[in-house]
Amino acid sequence: MLPGGMRNQRQMQMAMRRLGMTTEPVEGVEEVIIRTKDKEHVFRAPEVTILQVQGVKTYQVVGEPEVRARTGGDSTPSSATPAAPVAPTGPPAEDVQLVMEQANVDHETAVEALYGADGQPAEAILQLLSRRGPGGG
Numbered sequence: 724m725l726p727g728g729m730r731n732q733r734q735m736q737m738a739m740r741r742l743g744m745t746t747e748p749v750e751g752v753e754e755v756i757i758r759t760k761d762k763e764h765v766f767r768a769p770e771v772t773i774l775q776v777q778g779v780k781t782y783q784v785v786g787e788p789e790v791r792a793r794t795g796g797d798s799t800p801s802s803a804t805p806a807a808p809v810a811p812t813g814p815p816a817e818d819v820q821l822v823m824e825q826a827n828v829d830h831e832t833a834v835e836a837l838y839g840a841d842g843q844p845a846e847a848i849l850q851l852l853s854r855r856g857p858g859g860g
Contacts, residue, residue, distance in 0.1 A: 826851035
């Protein structure tokens with residue numbers, strides 16, 4: 724929340740667009756489960772919003788979770804079905820953002836460059852800039 728409260732929703736949305744931010748509500752969400760090693764945080768009928776900033780999506784979950792211990796034999800109905808794909812791990816978002824800004828490339832190119840540079844942002848930036856040759860662009 725902004726200091727002094729929200730003055731004008733339209734102005735707020737315009738400011739967000741100027742900063743390259745978009746929000747999108749996710750309709751019809753029945754449940755969100757966050758599993759840790761020994762607990763589950765279950766949100767029933769939460770409000771979920773996707774915030775996208777310069778190609779990076781962040782999911783916001785609003786609601787009151789039910790926190791429960793995980794049992795050894797996972798008894799949730801989803802255990803009978805194949806697990807959802809796990810989000811790939813990759814370079815830290817800050818490193819990707821830095822490479823994107825400094826080398827003026829898109830998210831995918833920045834991630835590929837970081838993999839090629841063993842996760843070193845400075846090396847990835849130098850490699851990308853050297854591919855362009857003198858004059859850039």
